[in-house]
Amino acid sequence: MRQHDERRRFQRIEFDAPAELRQGNRRWPAKLIDLSLKGLLVERPRNWDADLTQDFDAIIHLDRYTRVQMQVELRHEEPTRLGFVCLFIDVESMTHLHRLVELNLADSTEMMRELRQLIE
Secondary structure (H helix, E strand, O other), X not given: OOXXXXXXXXXXXXXXXXXXXXXXXXXXXXXXXXXXXXEEEEEOOOOOOOOOOOOEEEEEEOOOOOEEEEEEEEEEEOOOEEEEEEEEEOHHHHHHHHHHHHHHOOOHHXXXXXXXXXXX
């Protein structure tokens, strides 16, 4: 697990959705607490026995047919929560995530600021 001291630059939105963490053949169902354009926070899954030196795939099920999938790295681990930063997200997942965040941010200028920071 890599440490980071960077201040949070992306607004998190609370979003209750089923999620899944994957690492190789291992899978952990997880409850999403919040997410941003750059990462997510989940409740720590039961039987959490991951290799903390390896990356994960995180899948967030928005509905029966729509999901956001990203490659993530564990950034912080607490007794009840896990925080991940996004390393890679495909265009389709980014489109869904962008729309979700946009709908939950009251200020459209905030959304533009976050997109600029994501690109930098």
